Amino acid sequence: MKRKKRGMRPLEYDYEAAYQNSIEMLDEYFLEQIAKQNRKGLYACKEIYSGGQLEIELYPEFFRKEDIPEAGRKKRNKKAQDNLNDKNARKYLERLINANFHTSDIWATLVYRSGQEPQSMEEAMRNMRNYIDRLNYRRRKMGLPNVKYIYVTEYDPHAKIRWHHHIIMDGLLDRDTVEKIWKHGERNQVRRLEYDKDGLSGMANYVTKAPKGKKRWASSKGLKKPIEKKVHNKPTAPKRYRKVGTFVHGMVKNRDSIEETVKIWHPDYEYTRSEVYFNDFNGLFYIYIRMCRRE
Incomplete structure (x- = not known):
């Protein structure tokens, strides 16, 4: 992966589509070989706060289109673009519900x-x-x-x-x-409404499930918007930070370290679950983590 030039911004891409191979598909030997390559690259950490819910997405960033896995590139036919728009709308709606409603x-x-x-x-x-x-x-x-x-x-x-x-x-x-x-x-x-560790996401996913027919949604004005933050460094201890990529490879080698790490990042939140995906195009990873605020 080439180094970025000063002033360059990473390209936007659909990292969820680009990284769909679950790490569970990898045997221990193959996983070890990928980890040995130590391809840290540039990783970002995006955190989305929706009421008491916190989603953390760790994903690689790129500055050249040819470095992005094909499935994640922006150029799509109409059907693929419609599917992406629908997926993003349902995800946003789920977060909007969690940010504004409770039991x-x-x-x-x-x-x-x-x-x-x-x-x-x-x-x-x-x-x-x-x-x-x-x-x-x-x-x-x-x-x-x-x-x-x-x-x-x-x-x-x-x-x-x-x-x-x-x-x-x-x-x-x-x-x-x-x-x-x-x-x-x-x-x-x-x-x-009934609340669990995923907040209202179960209900939100039910009412926004992938449509096969017609579906449309609307909302009142003035609703709280989910809050998104993106960084490239995270703490290992107070006032000590490391690049996100070093955390990613530690999490890949030791899945138990995911919970331990995010509890350091967010001590007021409780770990719920995580999923790790990879792409054999570049040997890089995408990690999704979910937490809920301690009551």
């Missing part, structure tokens, strides 16, 4: 009576806007602020998935009122 809030699934389904996505979205307006009207009468929400609208005639909406909202209205204000159908599900 005091509500998750509702709203359905339609037979024969009263919308005829287009535009009509379905209009129904939701009217529903939000009715919620806010009720809340104003009770002296409450406008509702904080994220909703997803879904429909797939080929998979026999009927029109429905998932909405996550603050819990200032009781669940019976939330359901009664929806005028288009019964058998709705309204429940309190």
